[in-house]
Each structure stands twice: as C-alpha cells, then as structure tokens.
Amino acid sequence: MELDERFPDSLDTPERRLDPFPWYETMRENEPVRYDEDRHCWDVFRYDDVKRVLTDHERFSSAGASDFDPMGMLATTLVDVDPPEHDQLRGIVDEYFEPGNLRKLRPSIRSIVDEQLDRALADGPDVEVLSEVTAPVTVLTISRLLGLSPDQRDVFRKFSSSMNTDEADLAKIFGLMREYFEGLIQDRRQNPQEDLLSVIADQEVSLSEEKRTSFCIMLFLAGHETTTHAVGNALWTLEEEGLYEALRDGEIDREQTFDESLRYRPPFYSVSGRRTTEEVELNGTVIPAGERVTSWVTSANRDPRKFDDPEQFNPDRRPNPHLAFGSGPHYCLGAPLAKLEGDIIFKAVTDRVETIELGTDKLVPNPGTTRFGLKRLPMRFNAR
Template sequence: MRRDAPVQYDEQRETWDVFRYEDVDRVLRDHETFSADRSGSSASLGDDAGGEMSVLKTMISTDPPEHERLRGFVNERFQPGALREYRPRLEELTDELVDGLETRDQFDFVESFAVPLPVTVIAELLGIPAERRDQFKEWSEALIARPEDPSDEAVQRMKRKRGAAQKEMGQYFARLLTERQGGDGDDLITLAATTDELSQQEKIGFCMILLLAGNITTTNLLTNAIWCFEEQGLTEAVRSGEVSRKKAIEEVLRYRSPIQEIQRIASEDVEVGGKHISAGEVVNVWVGAANRDPAVFDDPETFRPERRPNQHLAFGKGVHYCLGAPLARLEADIALDRLLARFDSLEADLSDLHPLNGHYGLQSLPCRVN
C-alpha cells in the first residue's frame, strides 16, 4: 500500500489510510488541518462505547489551545529531568519483580514481567493500589479492543464491553478524586483533585487516559524488545553492552511500534499525496508503515540497533507527541538492564506467537532462564 496506494480511501470503513512517512509526518504535525477532536465524527470513541467517553475531554482528543490546558498542568512531571529523581524507585520496583522470577527456570514474560511493571509504575504515579492491576489490565484491554470479526454482533459486543469498562473506570476515579480534594499528596490524582484548571469530567478523563496510555503500550514495548532480541540473536549482545541498549530500544520502537496507527479528522478540504480529502472525513495514519518507509530508512525491513539517524514516529509528532515518551524509554532501559543482568541466559520461545487484539504486541511470550 505504501508503494502502490500511499493515500487510499476505504469505502467499507469510510476512512482514508495514509502509509508514507512524509504524509504521516505531515498529518501528525499539522494539528490545524488534521484534528484530534473526534467528537463530531463517526470515529468518536464515544460512538463506539455507548457515549460514555463522549463527555470526557482528554489531552489526546482535543486540539490547541484546549490541548495545552489539559496537558500543561502535568507536563512538567513527565519531563526527563523530573523523571531522573524517580529512577531509583523504578529500579526498586523492577528489582522486586525480577526477585520473584529468580526461583523459576521458565515463565511467561508478558504475564510475569511486561504487564505488572508498567501497571505498577503508573499506578504508583497516580496514587492507586497496584494490587488492583488485574482490574486495570482488564479495563485497558477492553478500551483498545477491536471486534473479533466484522459481524454486527461482534461489534455490538465490543461496544458493550468498552462502555462497561469506561463506566467502571469513570466511577472509580470520580470517587478517588472526591476523596483527595484538599489533599497534600504528590500523586497525580491528588494533583488533579486539587487543581482549579480542570473540570471534574476533565479530571476523570485525565486519570483514565494516563492509566490506559501508561501501561499497555509500555507492556508491548518490553515484550517486543525481547521478541526482537531473540529473533535477531542479539540478547547476549545487548546484555554485554556490545549493542547499545538505548539504541536497541529505539530500533524496537521503529521496527515493532506498539501503536501502529493514529486517527485524525480533516478540519478542512485538503490534498494529501495527490488525493482530495474533504472536511470531516477520517484520516488514519499508519505509523508502522511510515517507520518502514525505504525513502527514510535504509534497509527498513532489517532490525539494525545501531541505526542512525532513527527518526521513527512511534511516539507521534507535533503537539500530540506522547507525554509519556520519556517515562516509557526510562522504564524500558531500566527493565531490560535489570532483567538481563540478573540471569546468565534468557531465551524466548517464538514458535507459537499470538498477537494482541488492538495494539502491536503478544498475548504471551514463554521464556526460559538460568
């Protein structure tokens, strides 16, 4: 598609698909022409979920200046400088998880490490009990799930599950926000509860989107990293430092981007790749395709951890560049460092892989260690 139909309209989905790096980059950067606000289109999350999210404005579904207001009050907490102070705690949480794996010679990497670490981290930052991580994972998976098949029954089933998850999450965070009004804690829920910059509904949306975005994508980054290292025979090289861990993480983000697509709405008539897109139409940009565009990346189908430059779009571009990108990079760096350092060998079984429904990752990844 990138070569033969780089900008293509899908009549069944009523969506424009964009595949080339140049075009994807343009759409993501131009927030005035390509809006993140889906409230007035058939792509609205609320339409897919019984309307529950339609009243919740979040930083990922609004445009400037509203976007800056919703994101600005917490932006500083996710900057690299602020996160450096949190590094010792991240190392401690990672070590606790690895400690629990030391007595085992095999385990499911996804279930035992890649899921609990990001959920625990974002739960602690928000100020909610990590012991409920199974519930958080269930909510997150329901919110990103796609229909099992194109039938109306499957679509309606997905909508019901998504709507129920949104309602339960909303009620959970509404209760916590009420309890922490006037509090003096430094967790993100207390920060939201005590600010005058957001409405109650916006505070709920803030908490929900942080919990969702802060765990499942990092789970997939960690899983995809071990998958890539094993597939390419690079695990030992990353462990020893022969291959830069940080550069390898960036190549994982390019090669197996946890988020493969991002949706925008054309706010005016516009031409992309020689095709006319009318105002109000849905534009789906394929980050995964852009990150393997040979016009930008030499030998793009090859995993090359030493790749420079590596200007992948895994975290987006422009005003909506991922707030949690510095945290995701830090988590992955610490997690892979501590995990690989603790075991003499780590081998992943790639013989029977099952993809996730919604994001680019795996349902499970059996590993053997000694």
C-alpha cells in the same frame, strides 16, 4: 477509535497481523493515500504523509476523535483537543513527565522490576513476559506516578487486564474505573499530596469534575499498555535477531536498541483519531473535508524514503526519527517515562538473565485493532 473499527481486510488474519510489513510495502508503493470503503476512512502509509497528518492539526484535527475512548464513555481530555486549548491542558501535567523529574523514579522502578522478576523466576525459568514482567511493571509505575496507593495494586491490575481481553465488558469496567477515580479526586481535594492526582484534582477552575476524572483515567490507560507491548516487542525482536547477548554484554547500547525496536516493531499499528477540517491535498490525492484519517506509523517507520535498509533491525541506527511516539502537538507525553521503563527493564533483565529463548508455542497477535504486539510472550529466562 470507534469500537466497531475493523482491520483492513488485508490484515484480517493472525499471520498478517504479526507480519503486516509486506502489505505496508505494497500500499506505500501503490496506494500511499487511499480511501477504505469498508472502514469509511482514509489510510496514509508513507513517512512524510504520516508526519504531515500528525503535525498539521489545523487541517487534521483531533477534536472529538480520540483513540483512547473506544466507547465515548471516558469523555477523554487532552488527546481529543486541538491547540491552543490542548497546550493549556498539557501544561497542567507536563513537568511531571520531564526526564529530570522522572530520573528520581529510577530506584523505585528498578525495585518494582526486581520484585516482578523474583516472582516470575521463583517457579523456574519459564516466564510469560507480558503478564509476569512488563505489564505489572508498567501498571505499578504509572500508578506510583499518579499517586495511587500500592496496596490497591489488585484493583489496577484488574482494570488493566480486563482491557486486554476480547470479551471484556468494557462498559462495566469503565464504570468501575470512573467510580474509583472519582473517589480519589474527592480525596485529593480534601487531602492534597505530592502527586499527579492532586495536581489534577486541584484544577477546579479549568476542568469540570468529569474532565478531571477522565484526565486521570486517560493517563492511567495511556501510561501502561503501550509500554507493556513496546518492551515485549523489543525482547521478542532481540531473541529473534540473536542480539540479547550483545545487549547483556554492553556491545549494543540499551537506549538505542529500545529506540530501534520502537521503529521496527512499535506497539501501535496506526494512530487514528484525526478528521479533516477542510479539503486537503496529500501526496497528490484530495481528501474531502470531514473525513477520518488513519496514519500507519508502523508503515512509516519502514519507509525506505526515510530509513536506509528499513527492514533491517539495526540497534546502531542513528539518527532514528521514528514515529512510534507520534509527532506534533500530541507527541507522546509519556515518551520519557516509556524510555526510562524500557531502559530499567533491559538493565534488570540483563543483570539477572544469562540467555533468553522464545517459547515454542505459536505466536498469537494481541487482540484488538490498535496494539501491535503479542497476546502472550512465553520465554525461557536462564538465570545468571
């Protein structure tokens, strides 16, 4: 994503950003593959077309076109490389994200969630869910997996919260982040430990120092913001649909509910970062070579050609082949971690909170053009 990337005009108000679904429906029906003159890119809205763009890496390449590097400063790795190089890079970290390995983290993630809930509930039932619960949990969890020391938590919080502001001086923050992670890589080269940082620090032959630093920063950033909003969107939807009590009482399954929420309100509007390598025909429309393509996953997840009754939130939906985690070679590396975190937060909240109520403040969408969610999620958590 380039920093000056804008929303299409049709989503240029807070109301439409909170409810882009009527616009998606119009686009799926009338202009499923279209060129936007203002943003200089192609937009794709139907499920099958989005899936094709994300999986056909030979024609829709990720090379040099990363969503994770808005200023071209991080020199990202993995997300902006095509197979076969991509698969080698992914192999370096893959096993850390396998469900079997992650399951061992369950008790420590649960204690992080409990600690955040203790703090959030100490001053009464009014909680800003994103900043008081989901963001600290996801930041501390990815930090733990990387091997960052918990006593540095203020540093990671600063990095992550600055990324969320409109005015953030991103260049300065990226500079500080680079410095911080470069120091850690140096340290791990001299004192390797049993953590992800050490695995990456050890890749001296295959990755330059700059790339190793970028790899860590990319995992840190990718590893929390999306999950913060994914869980926030899930709680927002459960409250709105009156389904919190059903979740609390085990009448609906935690895993399936989170999955359906990822279909219904994923934390991304779209995945961009693709460029055509040759002229390609997509659903009857010819896209020339060298063009940027944006895949509207949030629209694909509501395509009636793929999902029955797609506008309905249905936690019993099965199968649920949503595209919230993407598809193809770049399918989200952290999907098992995000699902685990969602499950543990659901479990901890329903263990401790009898009912939830959405605050009365007007809902404001998250700033920025990529994350679909709320800027703040004020809720009343009535303790059990």
